[in-house]
Amino acid sequence: MPYGKIIAIANQKGGVGKTTTSVNLSAGLSLRNKKVLLIDFDPQGDSAKALGYTEPNKMKDTISNIMLEMIVSDECDIENRIIHTEEGFDLIPANEKLSNIEKMLENIEDKETVLKDVLKSVQDKYDFIIIDCRPSLGMLTINAFTCANSVIVPTQPEYLSATGTQQLLSRIQKTKNDQNPQLxxxxxxxxMADERTLLGKEINKQIHENYGKHFHVFTNKIPRRVSIAESSAVGKSIFKYDSKSDGANAYHVLAREVDLNAKREIKRHRDTITR
Known part of the structure; x- marks a missing residue:
């Protein structure tokens, strides 16, 4: 893996903490002195909102403008559209125009690789690029999977969320087979884990039993805490809002594991080259 690692945060079910995880993982990696770019890839613009940009629909420089340039002319000016946030990482916001881009993608050649082409010019400038996917398995999410090295799947410990996880994992495998062998x-x-409830404990057990044999399930869980929700509401990461909370600690642990995984992958890549 010679360039920055691209991680898609995805689940077709809404309300499972995709944006919260995208923002706080980006902030956590930044606190580990990593250069991070967060791409808001949801027309709702929630990542931008969670960072204090309350009106993404009024923003001129967004991922939809950049992708439109790539579709029309096979090149784009991405570097001058990047926002340097107070959290220490970079952001490319999204707004409702991204829905029009998704419709446009259905009618062009190489529809799965537009985002990959967009990111080529900046990938080697970052340690990590985090993509906050929209809650669907449509063409935008397929674009994210096609350019990503890996996917983190946030899921709540509840039955419907766990059931949807299987559909998502099948989509990831299809993209791996068809477009992106490295995914x-x-x-x-x-x-939003709550170990105090019997249902939460049971679903947690089922997730490990059903998926743990084939996929990594993070031992570290993100707790259900008011402070995490409040931090997004005031446009800050949990680290800026309440750095001493167990929510901040949980995202610190996640960032550390993601960082260590990337370092191991880089080492394996270098070892392969030198053999």
Whole structure:
């Protein structure tokens, strides 16, 4: 893996903590002195909102503008559209125009690789590029999977969320087979965990039993905490909002594991080259 690692944060079910995880993982990696770019890839623009940009629909420089340039002219100016946030990482926001781009993708050649082409010019400038996917398995998410090295799947410890996880894993495997042989599941991340409930404990057990044999399930869970929700509401990461909380600690642990995984992958890549 000679360039920055691209990680898609994805689940077709909404409300499982994709944006919260995208923002706080980006912030956590930045605190580990990593250069990080967060791409908001959801027309709702929630990553931008969670960082204090309250009106993404009024923003001129977004991922939809950049992708439109690539579709029309096979080149784009991405570097001048990047926002340097107060959290220490970079951001490319999204807004509702991204839905139009998804419709446009259905009617062009190489529809799965537009985002990959967009990121080529900046990938080697970052240690990590995090993509906050929209809650669907449509063409935008397929674009994210086609350019990603791995996928983190946030899932709540509840039955419907766990059932949807299987559909998502099947989509990841199809993309791996058809477009992106390097794509892997970084891990299934249990979010909004509440070990005090019997249902939460039971679903947690089922997730490990059903998926743990084939995919990594992060031992570290993100707890259900008011402070995590409040941090997004005021436009800050959990580290800026409440750095001493167990929510901040959980995202610190996640960032550390993701960072260590990337270092091991780089070492394996170098070892392969030198053999």
């Amino acid at each position: 892997e599941v970084e891990g299934i991340l249990i979010t």
